[in-house]
Amino acid sequence: MNAGYLPSAHAASTTTQAAVTYKLVKQAESIVTSGVREITYGWVPSDTSKTTEVLHVLQVDLKNPYVQLNAMGGPKGSVTGKQSVGAMAKETGAVAGINGDVFRTGNAAEGVPMGAQITSGSLLVSTEQLNGMYAFGVTNDRQPIIDRFNFTGTATAADGTTFALAGMNKSSYITETNKAYSHVNALYIYTNAWTAPERPAASGTTPTEALVVDGVVTEVSLGQAIKTAIPANGYILRGHGEAANFIKTHFVLGDKVKADYSLQSLTNGKTYNAADFQMMVSGHTLLMDNGAAVAFTRDISGVSGSADRARTAVGYSKDGSTAYLLTVEENGGRNGVTLKELQQILSGIGAWKAVNLDGGGSTTMVSRPLGEFQVQLSHPTFYGTTQRLVANGIGVYTTAPQGALKGITASGEKTLFIGQQASYSLKAYDTYYNPLDPNGLQAVWKLDNPIGTLTGGSLLATKSGQTTLNVKSGTASDKISLEVIGEAKIAQLTVEPSTRVLRPGAVIDMPVKVQLTDGRQLSVPASSVKWEFRGFTANSANGKITVANVQNNIAAGYAIARYDGYGTVAVLAPGTEQVLENFENASYNVGFAGTPVETVGTTAIATGIPGRETSKVLVMDYDFTVGSGKRYANAVLNDGKGITINGSPSTLTLDVLGDQSMNWLRAEFTDVNGKTVYATIADKIDWSGWKNLRVDLAATGLKGPSKLTKLYIVNQEEGQDERAMVGELAFDNLVLQVPPAQIQVAQPTIVMTVGKKEATVDGKKVTLPGAPFVQKGTSTNYVPLKFVADKLGAQVFWDNIAKRVTVLRGDKMLELWVGNSTMTVNGIRQPVLASPIVLNGSVYVPVRVISEQLGQKVGWESKTKTITIR
Incomplete structure (x- = not known):
């Protein structure tokens, strides 16, 4: 989510339409480890035309002696090195976790959490001077706390002179308390958890620094940063203005100095040492208090609070015995929820007090399935299976010893298509629900309802329906609820051919997708699709068709894809393909243009690009890190005069080397009348490596002859921090598909x-x-x-x-x-x-x-x- 400067406000959020109500329906529940359950809920609308949103809750028993919560962060404890929640969990041994604090992005942002972070009783990052920002913590006596905190600290020189500490391991920012530059006339403490090259970047201040090791000043640098690495038993005091004068005047090599700091509650004034806490992760606005929704304590526009988005939150029960770590999906047909809806959801699961964490593209939950040794994504992220690199997270840990065999669990696909083959494996767990090696266990598999052919743990689905797959090993048993999708559950079946030009010998990719009546969007395995061809003959295999013969004088050929009798069609037409540009012999100029003016980049026709090492391609690199608002990077062709497109082709295909930036990829044309026409190549660049893409030119209304003038990307202002600011793309093999004139049909009376x-x-x-x-x-x-x-x-x-x-x-x-x-x-x-x-x-x-x-x-x-x- 956008984690830039967020002024304080008590803002109202839009609510769902009065005609539509929602209810929370439990869909599934599983044990992660002793004291931790993962529960899946549906947020079900009364209007069946609207999508059921899905949320996931890690329900943590804080009274369980084997369960602990802790803050996770960057690699090896770095507060400036972001990593995914999954990587954090694997590095620290967490059995589950969610993403945490909001953080700034951009050229001057190191990705440091905006609020406080305490890991294992040590303060790694202090709070910023922000209004209405709440944090979640667990004390040493296992009591959960959600509160507003302020950082207070003092550096004391050997002569007894003191100076106030403004913070620990902080990026530069504008304070909300007095609208000041954070590092001007201020003294900060930096530890070895700060691994960025500057302390901090773009602060607008010249530093004077002192390195303190084991409480002794070992180095002082006036007017410039110390280059010596900070050891684990040391820290750097970094000052500017009055603080720099304090260091210059009162610090002498070999002197003893002290740095004392604490957190103070802004609601009751109570002071805490970091060691009073097991952990702390900050968030954003307060959502729940005393079991009821509260007015937002911060402006929610920066986190798209009134829009449907993926959400992350943490809360606890009235008696403080249970913590709730919650995420809401946003992927495919699921849109997420507003913050107002999130409050209703938190109330429904029993949260007494709760705080909003970073959401949108940051929303991630991982958990260790019962019997597994590694965590996995609990649900798709905004990017699918890709996890965004984030500032920190909340990890769930177990200290339980190894116990005796308690049970077994089966794992494998739960949603199948007719004709799909799936394999199921057996896992084992002990009395504390922690994994055991399943080697040596003998399994017997059985279906309650024979919806397929079962051979051992391998199932070939043969008809639609629901069933239970049972497995038994000795006295232990488990079962999986299986669903084989039938045509009655299909709302839409689609096929997107890689080309619509019908010609003998053509090999056409034919991916088939389905949207179900409950909103799920799934890819149909090629083995589950049956093909019918009208107007031509073809062979199908592995999701592709190979055209054999085309009937003479037909206006169109129809490739009908069927799943369980339900059909959709790809309409193909005889025509030709023309190479528009492969850049091997391009004799015109290519250039770069960016908006706003601070956007920089280059465009060139080059060789040696991975995957196209021996051929020429068009390469564009871009840097959006300076500037504001919506940002554009354009590869300008032929000084803006463009490449000529003869006739009126229906489709443009091209190969694009993606950078997984999630930016919007587009093309600009000029038609025969001089009108500018735009076409989307990809809604988001969510892939890396080369990918063939198809642009429907007919749908744009492009009238020929025309010209292709630009290939460009857009980094939109909404959710900008969820997309890469720096990257490189490459383009190759631009091919036009030219069918005959539009398919003519009889129009009799x-x-x-x-x-x-x-x-x-x-x-x-x-x-x-x-x-x-x-x-x-x-x-x-x-x-x-x-x-x-x-x-x-x-x-x-x-x-x-x-x-x-x-x-x-x-x-x-x-x-x-x-x-x-x-x-x-x-x-x-x-x-x-x-x-x-x-x-x-x-x-x-x-x-x-x-x-x-x-x-x-x-x-x-x-x-x-x-x-x-x-």
Whole structure:
């Protein structure tokens, strides 16, 4: 989340619409270790069209003698070296953990936590002078505390002179208490936990420093930083202005000096030494107090508090015996929640007091599944499986000794598709729920409901449904609830071919994805997809199709992907591919342009790029670290005059070397009329290495001949700290796909009369196979499908087993089922008022459904009972 300068305020947040209410529903629960449970909840809306959000809670029993919480940080305890929550947990031996404090990003930011951090009773980072910022801590007597704290400290010279300490291991910032520059006329203490090259960067002050080792001054440097590394038993006092004069006047080599500091509660004035705490991690605004939601203690705009985002929070129960570490997902079809909703959620899980932690792209939870030896992601992050590097986190630890075998646990895929093969393994755990080596255990596997073929721990899913996979080893047993997705749970099936040009020999990637009725978005394994080809023949294997032959004179070919009978279509058209640019013989200039003016970078055509070592590619590096607002880095082609694109191609494909920056990748064109046209290449650059991407030029309305003038990235202002400020991209193999002219379809005027077999098509009389009729008890007009489809230039296919009719026309595929109240249009399920009827061997369909979905208009004259399609 944006962790820049955040002024204090009691701000109100937007709430969910009055018509929609939410309830908390427990979905799953598992044991992490003795005293720690991981619970998954659904935040379920009353409006079923809205997405159910998912949250995860680590419920920690603070009274359990084997459980401890501690602050995690950068590698080897560094407060300036960020790392992922997973890396923190693995480095420190945590069995679970979440991300922690907000932190600043940008050129002058070392990524230091903005609040205090205490790890194992030692203060590593002090608080900043900020308003309304709360921290979570656990005292040595295992009592949780959420409070506002202030850092107080004093440096004492050998002659007894003292000077106030402003903080420990802090980046430069603007104080909120008096709007001052943090390091001006101030004395700071830096330890070996500070590993950044400057103490700190961009402070606007010249330092005078003293190195103190074992309480003795060993080095003094006037007007410049000390270059000697800080030892574990030492620290540096860094001063400016009046503080620099204090060091210069009162510090002598060999003198004894002291640095004393503490934290003071800003609510009750109580003073704490760092050693009074097991741990402390700061957060942001207070969310809950006395079991109720409270007014936000800080401005929430900097953390997108009124928007749906991923969230992280920590709280505790009324009796102080239970800590709750909570994350809310934001990935795929899940959008996250507002801070107001987060307060409702915290109330629902029993939190008495709670504080907001860093969210958005930082939100991460890891945990060690029962029987496993390493932590894993508990849910997808904003980036999928990638974890953002963050300032610190809260780790959960166990000190339990090894116990005797208590049980076994099975692990493997819980959601499957028909045709998918999954393998399940056996793990073991002891009386303290810590992992044991499972070697030597003999397992017997069994399905409650035979939804597939089970051989040992290997399952081939063969039909949809739910079942329980049971495993037994000796007297120990476990079970996994399995779900094999069926067509009834599909809301949308999509296929995105790597090219839409249909030609013999073409090898086309055909990834198939599904969105379920509960909002989940999943990739369908290639082994689960069945293909049908209309207008051409092809072979399919491993998610690709290889085109063999294309029928002569067809306007379009249809690649129909089916899963459990549910279909979607990729419409392909005969055409050609043209290389727009491969940069091997480019004779024009390429340049860099950035916005704002502080943005810097370079663009060049170069060789030696990884993955393209022997060929030429277009390379752009960029640096957004200076400046503010929305930022652009542009690779400008041919001095802005661009590369000429002849005709009106439908698609541009290109290879892009990604830097996983999460920035927005776009292209700029100039059309035949001189109009600027923009196209998105990728919503976010979430990959590293080379990747082939497809841009739908037809959807942009680009009119040719045209020119490609720029390839560029955008770092938007919202959530800017979640994207890389510095990076490098490369581009290669820009290829245009040029189909024939837009697929033309017949547009006749068809006039029919209810109860009569005679009709007219463009004024010419024809005889119908059966008369249109009005279904009894309704006002729905039914017409013979094949007749109407033929006249509209559509293809009709009837599946007598599935009782399904498929209609292909232009760029549309409609599917309807007899007796089914839904239909699909290009793989999207939608309700239909009336389903098809089979009468005397012919299929009849509601006229409006079939005609209007195919882009026609239907007219009805009630007096004459005349139906007109035009």
